[in-house]
Amino acid sequence: MIEVRNIKKRFGNHEVLKGVTFSIEKGEAITIIGTSGGGKSVLLKHLIGLIAPDSGEVLVAGENIDRMNERQLLKVRRRFGMLFQGAALFDSMTVAENVGFVLDREQKMTPAEIAKRVEEVLTLVNLNGTQKKKPSELSGGMRKRVGLARAIAYRPEILLYDEPTTGLDPIASDMIDQLIIRVVEETKVTSIAVTHDMRSARRIGKRILMLHQGKIYTDQKPDDLFKSEDPIIHRFVNGIADLKETSL
Amino acid sequence: MTSATKDAIKDWFTGLGRGAILCQQTIGSICTIKPEWRNVVYQMYFIGVKSQSVVVITGAFTGMVLCAQAYFQFHKIKMDTATLAMVSVAMGSQLGPVLTSLMVSGRVGAAITAELGSMRVTEQVDALRTLAAHPIDYLIVPRSMAMFFVMPLLTAESICIGILSAYILAVFFLGINQTYLWYNMLHYTNGRDIFAGLIKATIFGMIIVMTACYKGLSCRDGAEGVGQATTEAVVFSSIGILISNFFLTMMLNRLLGQP
Ligand SMILES: Nc1ncnc2c1ncn2[C@@H]1O[C@H](COP(=O)(O)OP(=O)(O)O)[C@@H](O)[C@H]1O
Numbered sequence A: 001m002i003e004v005r006n007i008k009k010r011f012g013n014h015e016v017l018k019g020v021t022f023s024i025e026k027g028e029a030i031t032i033i034g035t036s037g038g039g040k041s042v043l044l045k046h047l048i049g050l051i052a053p054d055s056g057e058v059l060v061a062g063e064n065i066d067r068m069n070e071r072q073l074l075k076v077r078r079r080f081g082m083l084f085q086g087a088a089l090f091d092s093m094t095v096a097e098n099v100g101f102v103l104d105r106e107q108k109m110t111p112a113e114i115a116k117r118v119e120e121v122l123t124l125v126n127l128n129g130t131q132k133k134k135p136s137e138l139s140g141g142m143r144k145r146v147g148l149a150r151a152i153a154y155r156p157e158i159l160l161y162d163e164p165t166t167g168l169d170p171i172a173s174d175m176i177d178q179l180i181i182r183v184v185e186e187t188k189v190t191s192i193a194v195t196h197d198m199r200s201a202r203r204i205g206k207r208i209l210m211l212h213q214g215k216i217y218t219d220q221k222p223d224d225l226f227k228s229e230d231p232i233i234h235r236f237v238n239g240i241a242d243l244k245e246t247s248l
Numbered sequence B: 001m002t003s004a005t006k007d008a009i010k011d012w013f014t015g016l017g018r019g020a021i022l023c024q025q026t027i028g029s030i031c032t033i034k035p036e037w038r039n040v041v042y043q044m045y046f047i048g049v050k051s052q053s054v055v056v057i058t059g060a061f062t063g064m065v066l067c068a069q070a071y072f073q074f075h076k077i078k079m080d081t082a083t084l085a086m087v088s089v090a091m092g093s094q095l096g097p098v099l100t101s102l103m104v105s106g107r108v109g110a111a112i113t114a115e116l117g118s119m120r121v122t123e124q125v126d127a128l129r130t131l132a133a134h135p136i137d138y139l140i141v142p143r144s145m146a147m148f149f150v151m152p153l154l155t156a157e158s159i160c161i162g163i164l165s166a167y168i169l170a171v172f173f174l175g176i177n178q179t180y181l182w183y184n185m186l187h188y189t190n191g192r193d194i195f196a197g198l199i200k201a202t203i204f205g206m207i208i209v210m211t212a213c214y215k216g217l218s219c220r221d222g223a224e225g226v227g228q229a230t231t232e233a234v235v236f237s238s239i240g241i242l243i244s245n246f247f248l249t250m251m252l253n254r255l256l257g258q259p
């Protein structure tokens, strides 16, 4: 479904991605883990053409998206839903307008049908009744859930989640995890989640990729990863800082 | 030349080039994609309403001060009744369009930059692109079309208010004969002056909206970036208005003929 071939990206002098290669089959659910500032968000944005790589290729359903212009990309992006790290809700619009944004613009459904679909997805994220609220009136966790509702409202084939649980309390995190798992099971979408929350990574992904120093360091099943003897993986998975970096 | 100056010059030209590409894409979008009229109307309302107070105050006080100053001079040579003619020509061809545009750039241009800038910084622009909406179609085209329609109207409003307040001042406070005052104004004001003024105002409107959109969409991350982009948008569009006013005046004078 998605194939990433040796992509490299630098911002100024800082090389963020140094040759990332991986691929995902249709209907698969994977997570990408890695340190903060390690380029996870940048990698995710490459998959959907929001950032173009300096070199390398991204193929979506066999099509190379790097040579496309913005208008061609819009068609490809219609197949994707993305939950942004900060939810990125449109703050001039209500929750209902946010969630129904794509459906409203496509004009294939009547306003009543759109309202019904919006209610359906908001019920799924446990937020039915907040339709008329503005994003500024919601808490961080509620915003993420609205962001999730907005990403699934138009039934995309591929879902990208950028740190879906970061900054949430354990209960809210658990709820988001459950939701993501349910969405994957019920709708059979391809899903890619980026996170540094290990509990969540383990539950959401059938396969875990670790982004380390601009490359995919490992690509394993969650259980194997947690048993790994490799020092870098072991330290990341168990949250142990390198003593050399912490000495004063 | 130091490398810092070289970089600054290079950045300036890069910005100019990017701005030009943005204009080209905007025009391309207007010509090929059906505009979203709902958004255009909303923006017209937003720009129009937001500018009312500044346009009315600018028009009224500029009209009155021009009237008073013209009267002080004309009175010495017994030409009192030419006062309003002077006000209407100056307001219609120069002060109306220029001052209205400068005020609108501070009010509306700054608001547009701040809005688009914070949308960019909080990833809302990326979200738009993800949700299959082109930022140019969705954000820039409605704003520029709205500005295109609203700017001449705002300028006309400010000219009318300027003349009206000058008339009131002249007749009721300076005691000038109202019949001659009005007659002279109609006699010496040429339709071409007003027409040129409105054309200029429309062009200034485009300068304001394109600068504001470009600065907003290219602003640097963080609240500081948004603040700086807003300041730059107002400064650049004001300077653009003042400089292009000179060249447009010369050009329109040629095109429309001497009054
Ligand atoms: N648009 C950009 N311009 C410059 N630097 C960027 C940009 N986007 C990301 N970066 C840099 O890339 C690095 C990785 O960022 P990011 O992908 O957000 O990390 P994370 O893994 O925490 O999501 C950071 O050092 C960030 O400063």
Ligand SMILES: [Mg+2]
Pocket (backbone or CB within 6 Å): A040, A041, A042, A085, A162, A163
């Ligand atoms: Mg990130």
